Amino acid sequence: MKIFPLISLIVLLSIPFVLEANDNLMPYQMITTSIDSMTKRLGDEDNKKRLAENKDELYQIIDETLSPYFQKKYAGRLVLNNYWKQSSKSQKERFTEALYQSLIRSYALTMLNFDVSKIKVISDSINLEGLKKLTIKSEVEYKGELIPMNFSFANFKQGWMFYDVRIEGVSYIKNYRNQFNAEISANGLDSVILRLESLEN
Template sequence: MKKFLLLILTLLMSMSIFAAEAPDLFVRKIADEVFEILKTDKDLKAGNKEKAYKITEEKILPYFDFDRISKLVLGKAWPAATKDEQEAFKKEFRTMLVKTYGSALLKFKDQTLNYKPTRFQPSDEEVLVKTEILKSGAPPLPIDYMLEKDGDSWKVFDIIIEGVSLVTNFRGQFGNEIKQNGIASLISKLAEKNADSDKAKSNK
């Protein structure tokens, strides 16, 4: 009887693992949806930044693990920060990424996305999904996604563009500011940069 119950338990666990969405299909689903919007949305084709920001906020960033990304980016400064500072940093950092990636969406014209084979085991908690953006007359632009298991789906916790990690890049930038002036100064500068971006947009 015990062996039978153990067999049933093992089977159920295996079924739950394989029921999880495959990481490469997860990336493909999101990317295909965004690329379809880029191809058909008239506002984006006209250079509407507000629309680009909205798409980034609604179609891309919900699949990012901002808690983990923020911790990785700040490194040792994260546990040293107060709860209010942590929340303020996440807010300004997220806003900055919305504006950065939203503006990048407007540069997409006739590009296509190529998905490379993904090697992973059903039990893997973290997986690297490799893609590349293709454009006629230009070399492929490699963009890789580091994913972590999130229930039956996945979350992005790092993006690697042409071999450069988003987390590592920002950790270096922010680390210098924190070391010289403290995390409060970093948060203030991020907020100022985000505000300047809004002013520049309103003046156009």
């Protein structure tokens, strides 16, 4: 990969305030609106340095940014794949939340070293009538190269939300599915959940 970890981009392109999902916003507008908003919220270089030393505040910003438009349960289900059906309700809930929290902590600092304004949305207005899923195409300038990014959205009960991102054709869902499937096969789902939960401390 020519670019930083996949999940950080998902975090970057979420709506950056604690709000109910705005059904009036089309998926591409969720991305374009958040580019400007995230730039303002992270602030200048001095504020980014301050956030780097105040990780709890940074994690809170990421959480508030990600939660309104990221369908973490569906993402967790896709990551677990066949193990989802085999797991209990408690295991599903714990894995989904532990995965979400570990992603926030693992990739928060990446955001401070990235220029969000370098992201360009290619997809424009789309007729959503009758659609259940869609892809929003974008690209980002990174180290002098244009890197393609495709955001996967689905129409859930809460409205349009995203659950996957493909960077240079590589899906973060598939990437983590491969990682966790191997670990679950070797050590069991409970062991994986406990490891992820330990990262929160």
